Every structure is written in structure tokens, then in C-alpha cells.
Amino acid sequence: MSPELDARLRANYPLIFTAESISDPGYPDLPAMPSAFASWGFECGDGWFDLIDALCATLQNATANGGAPQVVATQVKEKFGVLRFYANGHNAVQEGMIELAEMISSRLCEVCGNRGRVIRDEWIRTRCPEHEQN
Numbered sequence: 001m002s003p004e005l006d007a008r009l010r011a012n013y014p015l016i017f018t019a020e021s022i023s024d025p026g027y028p029d030l031p032a033m034p035s036a037f038a039s040w041g042f043e044c045g046d047g048w049f050d051l052i053d054a055l056c057a058t059l060q061n062a063t064a065n066g067g068a069p070q071v072v073a074t075q076v077k078e079k080f081g082v083l084r085f086y087a088n089g090h091n092a093v094q095e096g097m098i099e100l101a102e103m104i105s106s107r108l109c110e111v112c113g114n115r116g117r118v119i120r121d122e123w124i125r126t127r128c129p130e131h132e133q134n
């Protein structure tokens with residue numbers, strides 16, 4: 001993702017995209033570690049910026065106004081053509097929000113955000129007709 005869009009998401013959702021070391025709730029005895037997100041940032045194209053932005057707005061709203069827990073992203077990347085948004089702290093409703101965003105990503109070009117489809121050739125990726133070749 002471009003540095004400008006990366007910075008915008010971090011600025012808008014500082015509690016979701018923290019660079020702080022975080023502990024894994026499944027392993028409370030282990031020390032807090034930097035997450036893959038803290039090390040690598042957003043490992044996907046600019047075309048999914050609005051999708052991630054809308055997801056985070058919804059997640060943060062559920063926390064601020066609905067009493068839901070604070071979600072902390074541990075890794076955000078493209079895998080097999082779709083968005084993978086790994087996070088700690090979500091409840092079942094927030095997990096559903098994340099699953100929906102991941103599903104929608106398989107229909108949005110990762111380069112530009114226009115309607116796209118999953119293409120399976122040497123790489124699996126989601127692209128609009130204009131960006132199928134790259």
C-alpha cells in the first residue's frame with residue numbers, strides 16, 4: 001500500500017493499527033511481541049483502501065458506541081487473492097464484519113478498487129479487466 005494511504009489508516013484508527021508489542025490472548029504467559037502488522041504494515045494494494053477503511057470505521061464504532069472490545073490488527077495482507085485481516089480482541093459480531101470484508105475483497109480489484117474477479121494463473125489475485133495483466 002502507498003505510504004500516504006498507509007499513514008491515513010494508521011492516523012484514523014490508532015487503536016486498531018498500533019505498533020506496540022502485543023500479547024497473544026491464547027498464550028498469556030508469553031511476552032508481548034511486535035506483530036506482523038507492526039513489522040510489515042499493510043501487505044496489500046491500494047485498491048482495498050476503502051474496504052479496510054470502512055471495515056475499521058465499523059469495528060471502531062462497535063467499540064466506541066456498542067460496548068464491543070477493542071480490535072487490534074496483527075496482520076493485514078493479501079493471500080490467495082483475498083484480504084486477510086488477522087486481529088486480536090474481536091467478538092463474534094466483529095468477526096462477522098471481518099469475514100464480510102474479506103469476502104468483498106474477492107470482488108474488488110486490489111490495484112484500483114473497481115469491480116474485479118479472482119484470477120487463477122501463475123498467481124492468484126483479484127483484478128478488474130484493466131489490471132488483469134499486472
Ligand SMILES: [Zn+2]
Nearest residue numbers: 109112128131
Ligand atoms: Zn483495477
